[in-house]
Amino acid sequence: MQHVLTVARTMSARGIEHLVVLGDFGFLWPGRNWGIDIDKLSRRLKMTAQTLAFVDGNH
Structure with missing residues (x-):
């Protein structure tokens, strides 16, 4: 999570x-409260005022 915030x-x-x-x-992992x-x-x-788009990989 922190890496995404740093990049943004x-x-x-x-x-x-x-x-x-x-x-x-690599953001949504099982066992994490990813809603938060x-x-x-x-x-x-x-x-x-940024927009994020992603193409899901194999995770």
């Missing part, structure tokens, strides 16, 4: 508004 923050500082992840996102992580990521992206 860095890209926002550089004026990048759209984040596209191609392949294994999704909410946290959504709030961060909304604050920075």
Whole structure:
């Protein structure tokens, strides 16, 4: 989770508004409360006016 927030923050500082992840996102793992992580990521992206899209990999 932290790696995604770090990348979003860095890209926002550089004026990048759209984040596209191609392949294994590695964000939603079994056993985690990913609803909390999704909410946290959504709030961060909304604050920075960024959009995230991803193509699901084999995880």
